[in-house]
Amino acid sequence: MKKLITICSVVAACIQLQAQQKPHYTQYILNQYIVNPALTGIENYTDIKASHRHQWAGLQDAPVTSYVTLHTPINKTDYRTTATSFDVPGENPRGQRYWEEYTAASPHHGVGLQVINDRTGPLNYFSAYGTYAYHLGISARTSLAAGFGAGFTSISLNTNKLDFGTVQVDPAVYNNGMINTLKPDFMAGLYLYSADYFIGLSAQQIIPQKLSFSDHSVRTTNGKTIPHLFATAGYRFLLGEDLNLIPSVMVKYVNPLPTQLDLNAKLQYRDVAWFGAGYRYNDGFVGLLGVNIGHRFNIGYSYDYTTSGLNIVSKGTHEILVGFLLGNKYDDGCPRNVW
16 A cells, blocks of 8 residues: 555656646635735735645655745835724724725835745755735725746755666666756736735746756656646625625636636634635635734634545645734734735
């Protein structure tokens, strides 16, 4: 069974090399910046997030993804400009008054940084990007942001993890250890947002790059990086004065894979805590929960229950996300523009 699982992991890794090469994020709704650079500097504080995702726990050499992101606004005029714009003690900061007083973002810039490590079996993807975005109010309550990111991806193959069983293989393959290839990488996105909705479009790995590890050992045949396209959308409903319901969707397209669809709903109590559920088409169900602590710190956890054939060996997927709000001088407990 162990050998079978190892073989399956290697096969899955090779499929990823030819098709989906970017990791999946269950908690995208809590950090849309990780899939769309247009969100760079969208809030009026510095947003730092760190995440760790262990996919298909119990499966040997299954995907493990970790990342750290940081982004901050530049020359952003604070939206709290009058005495009446401050929160009223005891009132939900995302209650009815939030809807009535919401205004579009003032024109401003944002800069950010993403560092991501994604490991699947013998393959490891390490990426780092600098990002930039510009935000502009296009109506009294609606804003549009455009952003891009540039960086590099280091793709490593650990040949020591390759197990070919009784198949005869060139000894050079086993003796190479870690083989690396470094490629430039680019992303871009658009984000339309208001008090009660958002719509995002983004692309990662915009420029395909050929992949080759070694001329004399391991080479990918016609291998290349492939563009990944993302579309996100969500709407915020006020349920009474203390509860917000936020359904959202993410559609991901990676040729030649089938289009991937995630449906989620998040119920938030004031700016204190939330829980939610989701469904990933032809893959499984999701549960998530989180809490804000002291307007400076938040934490979220999600669990994916797999309904595909992998549930025979998988114990589900665990993902934890920790966020820090720096320079949050007006004690925003929950984000104003992303939820």
